[in-house]
Amino acid sequence: MTDLDAFRSDTRAWLEANCPPEMRSPLRSEADACWGGRNWTFQSDAQRRWLEVMAERGWTVPDWPKDYGGGGLSPDEARVLKEEMQRIGARPPLTSFGISMLGPALLKFGTEEQKKHYLGQIARGEIRWCQGYSEPGAGSDLAGLQTKAEAVSDPIGGDHWLVTGQKVWTSYADKADWIFCLVRTSSESKQGGISFLLFDMETPGVSTKPILLISGNSPFCETFFDNVKVPKEQIVGEVNKGWDVAKYLLGHEREMISGMGLAGGGSLGAAMKPTDPLLRAEIAAFDVDSLAFAAMSERFAAMWKAGEAHPASPSMTKYAGTELNKRRNELAMAASGSDALEWDSERGKKGKAPRDWLRSKGNSIEGGTSEIQLNIVAKHILRLPGA
């Protein structure tokens, strides 16, 4: 038996003993996920127990170092854990922008104090984060952002940043405890005048206003900052070098978004069993593309984690994964016939299919639109003339 085989059999036994039966079914929607944070209300004892046992083992972030709340697993061990969780249908114990976005950026750019302070809390699900990037005048042209942070020297209250401005499309800003936020600290250079700050959403001067969507949900907010005082040390990386942190974080965000459509997806043909031969052919073609994508993205994710991938590779996987997810939802709607038009029905799923279909449209916008990903691939990977 190799070490990895032994790890697999220990992991299998541990999961069997510790994963509550209620946590062995795929997440049906974002609402089923455990987001953690200081105001989180667990949906069940099983959800609480699952987070606690996994966090105690460092397995909410299996490949982070043990010193920062992680499991310290090698890439192969982390893969085995993922496979063993998939085998029993175990849900992720924690869904968190801290894990998928901020954590990797802190590991690379944070000071030792910042890593010690924030990463353990993220791993245990104690802070829920939101992302303050987009502004009314800065989406695809993110570096055009105007939210300003002014350095203030204050011998009595402590040196700090004074932040003023507005963000938009801030997912779950009204539920988050803290924000990672891009601010302008110099107007002399576009990218070179941006800094990356962390602050508590309960700081005086922060307010949020939810935006209602066509799906009937309200997952985003407008977020306003009115003279928000942020302690000087809550900057990640150097002053005016926040663009490097922002881009690195975006790479991880794009990897995460690219896999969203596959999470718990399985074969569409097995799930839908359509009778129409043309639809069957389209679904079969989708299933083949989906398997190819899963293999490709696993390879890219491993290369990305090992620092061997092209810096623009998350743009390829983000583009391919989100376009595939839209196709999946189009096919699911087509195969469901009149059931797909259900919206407020009391019959079980209550409009899940059309809501998922509408949500999938946002997939190819969030984290940078498909057009922007194609521009990046054209310029940095294909080196096309004029790109």
Ligand SMILES: Cc1cc2nc3c(=O)[nH]c(=O)nc-3n(C[C@H](O)[C@H](O)[C@H](O)COP(=O)(O)OP(=O)(O)OC[C@H]3O[C@@H](n4cnc5c(N)ncnc54)[C@H](O)[C@@H]3O)c2cc1C
């Ligand atoms: C579900 C979802 C969640 C989100 N969550 C967050 C969040 O938590 N935090 C946050 O900060 N932001 C968030 N966003 C915002 C997201 O990052 C922006 O919507 C996105 O970057 C696009 O910016 P925009 O909406 O201003 O569109 P624009 O930049 O105005 O683009 C409009 C259209 O023009 C196209 N376009 C623009 N420039 C070019 C170009 N150079 N070449 C070709 N085409 C171009 C775009 O592709 C798009 O089709 C979220 C968005 C969605 C949909």
